Amino acid sequence: MTWTFSTDLAAYLAAARPAVAAQPVVNTVLLTVTDALERRGRHAFGSTDPFFGWWTGADGAVAGALLCTPPFPLLLGALPSDAVRALGRGFASEPLLAGAGALNARRADASALTGVWGTPARVVEENRLYRLAGLLAPDPVPEGRVRPAAEEDLALLLEWTAEFNRECALPGAPSEAALRERISYGGLLLWERSGTPVSMAGFSRPIAGISRVAPVYTPPGERGCGYAAGVTHAVSAAAYAAGAAQVLLFTDLANPTSNGVYQRLGYVPVEDRVVLGPR
Secondary structure, eight states: OOEESSOOOHHHHHHHHHHHHTTTTTHHHHHHHHHHHHHOTSSSSSOOOEEEEEEEEESSSSEEEEEOTTOOOOEESSSHHHHHHHHHTTTTOEEEGGOOEEEEEEHHHHHHHTSSSSSSSSEEEEEEEEEEOOOOSSSSSSSSEEEEGGGGHHHHHHHHHHHHHTTOOSOOOOHHHHHHHHHHHHHHEEEEEETEEEEEEOOOOBBTTTEEEEEEEGGGGGSSHHHHHHHHHHHHHHHHHTTTTTEEEETTTEEEEEEEHHHHHTTTEEEEEEEEEOO
């Protein structure tokens, strides 16, 4: 039983992709991040090289994986408990892990690693993964209509994505290439009122039958009118139409408003994840 760490994306995909894809709901971010790296190159998320890890069990089969795309946290997928324990020991000996400034893991795994991660840690964010059990229309239906985002919307999309990242304390700048790629498959929608965009939402290209809604953003001056519910309903339906068998999204547990909106649209909790940062 051992961890293997590498900066080689091809080696990671050859070893770990089947195991990651076998649990696509809980590994949704691993799947979409590696898809972006394949499509846009190894520096899709920043100038620092990403790194990868996979756990091989006693039977010789890969049973879990992780990755890190700096400046984003080290991201752990679904892992067996013995892999989590071994990873805790690996923080003291693996040079690649030493470069991780934060850690994103399922709640139980984060708790197990808090005491062994080399940097004194604190919880900086708590997120809940939701799955769409049955899409419900917003009540009331907000004023306006939805339309796909287009190339001429790129400046607005960059501005709103930057604001979304700032509000969510996400590192890095918005990527024009990522937005263009979303536009290419209809993965960004705008809610308009009287012809003016007032909210946006996106969905990831379906992978292993899974699509994830993100981001959802409404400018502060347009909030409280139900536009986020309207565009989230529309983008969830669009993800199904694009071929997703299941539609997911994450919420910040510190935001009760968004958690309530998504549950009223038919999303149900799956699990919680925690981001650990330096104390």
